[in-house]
Each structure stands twice: as C-alpha cells, then as structure tokens.
Amino acid sequence: MVTVTETTKLTRIGAVLLAAPILANLDATSVGVATEALAGSFRAPLSDVQWVSTGYLLALGMVMPVAGWAGDRFGAKRVWIFAVAAFTLGSMLCGLAWSLPSLIGFRLVQAIGGGLMNPVGQAILARVAGPSRIGRLMSMLSIPVAFAPAVGPILGGVLVHELGWRWIFFVNLPVCLVVLPLAARLVPAGEGTGDRAQRLDLLGLALLSPGMAALVYGLSSAADGGSPMAVWLPVAAGVALVVGYLVHGLRGKGVPLxxxxxxxxxxxxxxxxxxxxxxxxxxxxxxxxxxxxxxxxxxxxxxxxxxxxxxxxxxxxxxxxxxxxxxxxxxxxxxxxxxxxxxxxxxxxxxxxxxxxxxxxxxxxxxxxxxxxxxxxxxxxxxxxxxxxxxxxxxxxxxxxxxxxxxxxxxxxxxxxxxxxxxxxxxxxxxxxxxxxxxxxxxxxxxxxxxxxxxxxxxxxxxxxxxxxxxxxxxxx
Structure with a gap:
C-alpha cells in the first residue's frame, strides 16, 4: 500500500525531474521564432541561421545513445545533475554569444544537457516509482512534450518582441539554478557501478552517434529543400552506420550502448x-x-x-x-x-x-x-x-x-x-x-x-x- 508520504515524495521528485526537460523542450521550440531576429542581428542569411536549430538536433543525436551507459557507469543522479548544469552553462553562453558561429557552438553545449536529461530522468523515475505507479509518473513526464510545441512559440515571440532574442536563453537560468540544489537534496542517489571495467562502447558510439547525426542532417536537408546529394548521401551513410551498429551490437563483446x-x-x-x-x-x-x-x-x-x-x-x-x-x-x-x-x-x-x-x-x-x-x-x-x-x-x-x-x-x-x-x-x-x-x-x-x-x-x-x-x-x- 502506498502511503501519503510516499506519494508526496514521489510527486516532489517528479516535479524536480520535470522542470528541466520542460525548459529544454520550450527552448527547442521557441528558437525557431527568433530566426529572423538572429539573421538581422548577425547579418547572416537564413541558410546559415538555420544551423542554430539543425546543429542542436545533430548534437542531440550524438549524445542520446550515451545516456544509458553514463547512468549505469556514474549513477543516474550524478549524470542528471551534470546534464542540467551543462544545459544551464550552454544557455548562459548562448545568451552572451557575440557571433553566429559562437552561438552555434554554444548550442552544442546546451544539447549535451538536453540530450541526457530526458532519458536519464525517465530511468530515475522508473526505479523510484516501481511497476505499480510507473504509468502515472511517465504520464506526468510526458506533459512537457505535449505543452512545449504550443507554449514555446508563444513564449519565444513575446521574449523576442519585448526583450530581444538573447532572453530566449537567459530565461532558463533562474529555473535551472533553483532545480540544481533541489535535485541534489530530493532525487535519490543513483546506482552507478563506478566500475572502470564497464567501458564505453567506443566502436558502437563511432557507428551509432554519427549514423544518427547523418540521418537527422539528411532529413533536415530534405525538409529545407536541399539538393538530392545533400539529402541522399547523408541518409545513405546514416543507414549504413546504423546497420553496422546493429551487427556490432549483436555480435560484439561487452555491453553495447x-x-x-x-x-x-x-x-x-x-x-x-x-x-x-x-x-x-x-x-x-x-x-x-x-x-x-x-x-x-x-x-x-x-x-x-x-x-x-x-x-x-x-x-x-x-x-x-x-x-x-x-x-x-x-x-x-x-x-x-x-x-x-x-x-x-x-x-x-x-x-x-x-x-x-x-x-x-x-x-x-x-x-x-x-x-x-x-x-x-x-x-x-x-x-x-x-x-x-x-x-x-x-x-x-x-x-x-x-x-x-x-x-x-x-x-x-x-x-x-x-x-x-x-x-x-x-x-x-x-x-x-x-x-x-x-x-x-x-x-x-x-x-x-x-x-x-x-x-x-x-x-x-x-x-x-x-x-x-x-x-x-x-x-x-
């Protein structure tokens, strides 16, 4: 039987783990509204500015496959706090960016946190909730996925219009700085092995992450009306790398990503x-x-x-x-x-x-x-x-x-x-x-x-x- 105290504790943990992914999803959807403002601020063509979003997606594709290994190796709580800290640092640097290349680079730092937060946070909630309450907790975690695409453009439009594009990133800072100490206190310690023998699957990473990035790039090029070479070459390379990973994952030794x-x-x-x-x-x-x-x-x-x-x-x-x-x-x-x-x-x-x-x-x-x-x-x-x-x-x-x-x-x-x-x-x-x-x-x-x-x-x-x-x-x- 689940007591009121246990339910309250679970709700608090879920709320803390929910706050940062909400920001990440809001950030990803609100940046699109600032495209014109970024083009004007940096005097750059839209074909260059779109890399602010595309580069972020590519970085997510590189980072996400590592989340499971990192949580097992170092403990899910530590990895999640690191992810929020990386997202916070990336947000601050993006707001301070002095050129388009610097903004694109700082977005990659942001993506390191954004790519780790959701899968690691879900794994923590799955362990804490247990089979009897897993559906309730996962449903709560899915709310930002549904809300962000609607709220993000509205929030981005207001911030860009009233304060400028930099505040799309600065608005993340106060929430993240509150979430970090709360997570350190409320989220239970992970179960990382700390075992150095549990090595990262480097071959798998070399196959899967670039494969994911190539697929995302090719598909983004198709959506942007890119040339056939810019679409099919990365897509074909991505498919080949992912297939190579599947063969490696089934036949290789050790624990795959x-x-x-x-x-x-x-x-x-x-x-x-x-x-x-x-x-x-x-x-x-x-x-x-x-x-x-x-x-x-x-x-x-x-x-x-x-x-x-x-x-x-x-x-x-x-x-x-x-x-x-x-x-x-x-x-x-x-x-x-x-x-x-x-x-x-x-x-x-x-x-x-x-x-x-x-x-x-x-x-x-x-x-x-x-x-x-x-x-x-x-x-x-x-x-x-x-x-x-x-x-x-x-x-x-x-x-x-x-x-x-x-x-x-x-x-x-x-x-x-x-x-x-x-x-x-x-x-x-x-x-x-x-x-x-x-x-x-x-x-x-x-x-x-x-x-x-x-x-x-x-x-x-x-x-x-x-x-x-x-x-x-x-x-x-």
Whole structure:
C-alpha cells in the first residue's frame, strides 16, 4: 500500500525531474521564432541561421545513445545533475554569444544537457516509482512534450518582441539554478557501478552517434529543400552506420550502448514501435498545424501558437487521466483508446479544402485570418485539437511505462536511451517526409487548404499504423 508520504515524495521528485526537460523542450521550440531576429542581428542569411536549430538536433543525436551507459557507469543522479548544469552553462553562453558561429557552438553545449536529461530522468523515475505507479509518473513526464510545441512559440515571440532574442536563453537560468540544489537534496542517489571495467562502447558510439547525426542532417536537408546529394548521401551513410551498429551490437563483446537484443522482448519492441510512429505523427503535426494557420489563414506567429494551445491543454488532461488508468488496467487499452482519439481529432484537418464540411466554411464559421476560406470551421478545428491532444497525451506515458516494465531494473537506463532515440528518429522521418509532401502539394494545388488537407491525411495514416505495434502491448503492467 502506498502511503501519503510516499506519494508526496514521489510527486516532489517528479516535479524536480520535470522542470528541466520542460525548459529544454520550450527552448527547442521557441528558437525557431527568433530566426529572423538572429539573421538581422548577425547579418547572416537564413541558410546559415538555420544551423542554430539543425546543429542542436545533430548534437542531440550524438549524445542520446550515451545516456544509458553514463547512468549505469556514474549513477543516474550524478549524470542528471551534470546534464542540467551543462544545459544551464550552454544557455548562459548562448545568451552572451557575440557571433553566429559562437552561438552555434554554444548550442552544442546546451544539447549535451538536453540530450541526457530526458532519458536519464525517465530511468530515475522508473526505479523510484516501481511497476505499480510507473504509468502515472511517465504520464506526468510526458506533459512537457505535449505543452512545449504550443507554449514555446508563444513564449519565444513575446521574449523576442519585448526583450530581444538573447532572453530566449537567459530565461532558463533562474529555473535551472533553483532545480540544481533541489535535485541534489530530493532525487535519490543513483546506482552507478563506478566500475572502470564497464567501458564505453567506443566502436558502437563511432557507428551509432554519427549514423544518427547523418540521418537527422539528411532529413533536415530534405525538409529545407536541399539538393538530392545533400539529402541522399547523408541518409545513405546514416543507414549504413546504423546497420553496422546493429551487427556490432549483436555480435560484439561487452555491453553495447543500446542492446539490440532488447527488441526481442515483445513488450519492449511493441512499445518502441509505437513510439516511432507516434513521434512521426506528433512532431510532424507540430509543424503542420501552425504552418496551416499561417499559410492558409494568414495568422501571425503569435496567433498560430495560440491557436495550437487547445492541443496542449488536451494533452495535459489526457496524460494525467491515462496514467492512473494505465497503472490499473495495463497500457494496451489506454494506448489504443488514445490512438483512436488522436485519429478522430485529425479527421477534420484531413478534410480541409473539401469534404462534408464544405458548406460551413463561410460566415460566422470562417477561419480566423486573411487567407482563403477553408472548408472546416474554426470551432471544429479547435475542438479537434483538444481531442487530438487528449489522445496523444494518453498514449505517451503508458507507452513509455510499457518499455520499463518489459526490461529488468539493470536495463532501465539503456532502455530509456533506446526509446528516446527511436522516438526522435520517427519524429525526424515524419517531419521531413510530410514537409516534402506538403511542398509538392502546395506546388500542385490551387488551394493551400486542400494541400494541407491531403498532407494531414498522411499524418492520419501514420497514426493508424501505430495500432499495429500497440496491439502487441501487454494487457497488464
């Protein structure tokens, strides 16, 4: 039986471990709003400024695979505190950057912390919560993932407009400086072996991290309209390196960064498969929805961020409710219901530019903005975003919990790294693929709304595919 004191202690630990990832996610999504301001401040072209974001993603791909080994070797608490300290230092240096190359370099320091915080924090919570409360805690940890894409652009727009782009980074400092001493006091000591014999898998690192970085770079180039050589060469190199890592992980001696044998466990492989497809659907929608409001309805950056807020509110509600339900009934039903709600919330966007709602696209139901009238009314799209948010929020926490309940206690850190890496790969692939598809649809269609509608139909299909691995999730924790 769980006492009130234990629940309060667990909540405090979760709140501390939640604060820094919230900042990291807010930072990652708010920097995009400052692109024009950075270009003007440093008098640099957008093709150079975009490396402020792309370089950060590349660095994340390099760092994430190391998180599991570092937590096992040095202790999860120490690694997490180091990650927050690195993120704090990187934020301060970014705010003080004197040139574009210095800003890009300091963003890499920030990414060291950002890449370690989520997987290591999840591993700590998995150990502290135990199987009976893992769904509840993972759902709480998923809230910033859903909130950040909506709040980040709003926060970034306000800071850039009122104080300047440097405050996007300076705003992190007071929160991080409060979190660090709280973590030192509240977070339980990790179980690092301290064993120098537990060496870092250097060959695996040389294969997996550059492979991840090459994939992210190639996909980012595809989304930015890069040349075929700039897209396919790094993608091919990335795939070759990742395949080489899989061979090494299965045949090599010692403990690999991410053990491919974990995927032989049904619960783990089904949960990571769901995380991959969920990442593709979630991250791509975070690009498509605000872009639709800006391109098709004429909304500004701040207005587009506000119009995305209903999904964030729905996701927070879905995460809180799903966690308790998952702990009682197991993840399969909760994840399947969440996917169904997410699909239902995507349908109105797939009907943009036509469909049964075409007659409602005028008068009091017209979408806000100065662009062409769409075929789906504003109130229906806002309601759909709430429903979609509830569904996505309900899926993330129970699915991550299923990862931890399918592995041993000793494998938790490396399992956290694996599911985070797979989720980000899915997000990169989904975002790049749907961005390229949208560009082709916009070029071929006379109606921007119709182009977005066709692209959202593919996002709907990605969510539907997630039912396949979700059907293999365990019925009980």
């Amino acid at each position: 991410i053990d491919p044998r974990l995927f032989a466990r049904r619960g783990f492989s089904s949960a990571t498969g769901t995380a991959f497809l969920l990442g593709a659907s979630l991250y791509s929608s975070m690009l498509l929805v605000p872009l639709y409001y800006q391109r098709a309805t004429g909304a500004g950056v701040l207005a587009a961020g506000l119009l995305l807020a209903p999904q964030a509110v729905g996701a927070a509600f879905g995460a809180l409710v799903a966690g308790r339900w998952s702990d009682r009934s197991g993840p399969r039903r909760v994840v399947q219901l969440g996917l169904g709600l997410a699909m239902l919330g995507t349908v109105p966007f797939a009907l943009l530019g036509g469909g049964p709602f075409a007659l409602l696209g005028s008068g009091p139901f017209a979408l806000l903005g100065s662009g062409p009238a769409a075929s789906v009314p504003a109130w229906l799209l806002s309601g759909a975003l709430v429903l979609r948010g509830i569904g996505l929020g309900a899926v993330i926490g129970p699915n991550v919990a299923a990862v931890y309940t399918s592995v041993t206690r000793e494998q938790a850190s490396r399992a956290a790294s694996a599911v985070t890496v797979v989720n980000r790969i899915g997000g990169s692939l989904g975002t790049a693929a749907l961005t390229v598809l949208l560009q082709a649809e916009l070029a071929a269609s006379a109606s921007p709304a119709a182009a977005f509608g066709h692209t959202f139909a593919w996002s709907l299909a990605l969510t539907a595919l997630a039912f396949l691995p979700a059907a293999l999730l365990p019925r009980r924790q």
